[in-house]
Amino acid sequence: MDPIVEAALKKWPNVPHCYGWLALDARGDWYMRDERIQHAGPFPQVKGSRIEHRKLIEFIERNYAADPTGCWFFQNGPQRVYVELEAAPWVWRVAAGGQISSHTGLPCEAxxxxxxxxxxxxxxxRLGLGIVHSMDMHEAALAVEQGLWQPQAARHADLLARHAVQLKPLPP
Structure with missing residues (x-):
């Protein structure tokens, strides 16, 4: 977490949490969902405005974490902005030889x-559950063919429960 965020949390510890305004799709893209978009329909059917500002994306990704209930959030200074997820909290990019990294750039091993x-x-x-980016399925298929991964059949809901992931955080 950024030092400036930690300082803001100490200075303003009781800022209310924010729900419904930020989302992550299955390709690792972040979306702002203002009140009008939220009323237009649920995520991901109505996505909202794709965030394209590189520095903002980097800030979100440096301050992205999960709470103890499996709800993912972006700590925006003193305010916790909960994230709606299309499929999982992580989107894996796959390179040759089955090397994977998160949509935030963190290297991982399956x-x-x-x-x-x-x-x-x-x-x-070690970071948790993620979905493989659709553009990387060729490299993923090669990793499976090489025996690096041995995917088992599972229901999406069961995977979310097993890994304690909430797709749509709601206020208490």
């Missing part, structure tokens, strides 16, 4: 893998 009922490939790492 611990287990699954195919869900929609034939989406999920991988667990």
């Amino acid at each position: 611990q287990a893998s699954w195919l869900d009922e929609q034939d989406r490939l999920f991988i667990a790492t």
